[in-house]
Amino acid sequence: xxxxxxxxxxxxxxxxxxxxxxxxxxxxxxxxxxxxxxxxxxxxxxxxxxxxxxxxxxxxxxxxxxxxxxxxxxxxxxxxxxxxxxxxxxxxxxxxxxxxxxxxxxxxxxxxxxxxxxxxxxxxxxxxxxxxxxxxxxxxxxxxxxxxxxxxxxxxx
Numbered sequence: 001x002x003x004x005x006x007x008x009x010x011x012x013x014x015x016x017x018x019x020x021x022x023x024x025x026x027x028x029x030x031x032x033x034x035x036x037x038x039x040x041x042x043x044x045x046x047x048x049x050x051x052x053x054x055x056x057x058x059x060x061x062x063x064x065x066x067x068x069x070x071x072x073x074x075x076x077x078x079x080x081x082x083x084x085x086x087x088x089x090x091x092x093x094x095x096x097x098x099x100x101x102x103x104x105x106x107x108x109x110x111x112x113x114x115x116x117x118x119x120x121x122x123x124x125x126x127x128x129x130x131x132x133x134x135x136x137x138x139x140x141x142x143x144x145x146x147x148x149x150x151x152x153x154x155x156x157x
Contacts (some may be wrong), residue, residue: 064154064155065081065084065085066143066154066155067084067088067128067130067141067143067145067155068081068084068130068132068139068141069130069132069139069140069141071139072132072134072137072139075134076108076132076134077105077106077108079105079106080105080106080108080134082105083103083104083105083108083110084103084105084108084110084130084132086103087101087102087103087110087112088112088128088130088153089153091112091113091114091128092114092126092128092145092147092153093153095112095113095114097114097115097116098113098115099113100112100113101113107134107135108132108133108134109132109133110130110131110132110133111130111131112128112129112130112131113128113129114126114127114128114129115127115128120144120146120156123146123147123148123149124146124147125144125145125146125147125156126144126145126146127142127143127144128142128143128144128145129141129142130142143155143156143157144156144157
């Protein structure tokens, strides 16, 4: 019993000593501010990113058939010109160098071959050869096309 009494007395002394010690204890760090509790939820401000230059989609504008021999353009139907336009675009944009892309529409056939990408005046350019066959007669136009800053492919040479 004496032992239990001694332990209780020492414990009480430590508790009292601890309370007086923390009352006068000063820290060099400022006290942490208490967080504020909101009773009503708020919605965060939505910030949409703004780009100075939007991404341009690559395209080959219809109506400009500079990549086909001028002697045959007038003889092609709109469907044939559209097929030639599509083949020219896909060859320029996605074609492997030397791998021909063929097209066929209403009795006319064609084949587009492109070279590797070349950087000219900070533009992506490719040499091409577009062969069109109508009624057994073959017409070929070769040149270079570059993709402009606005994404449009245009014949430059």
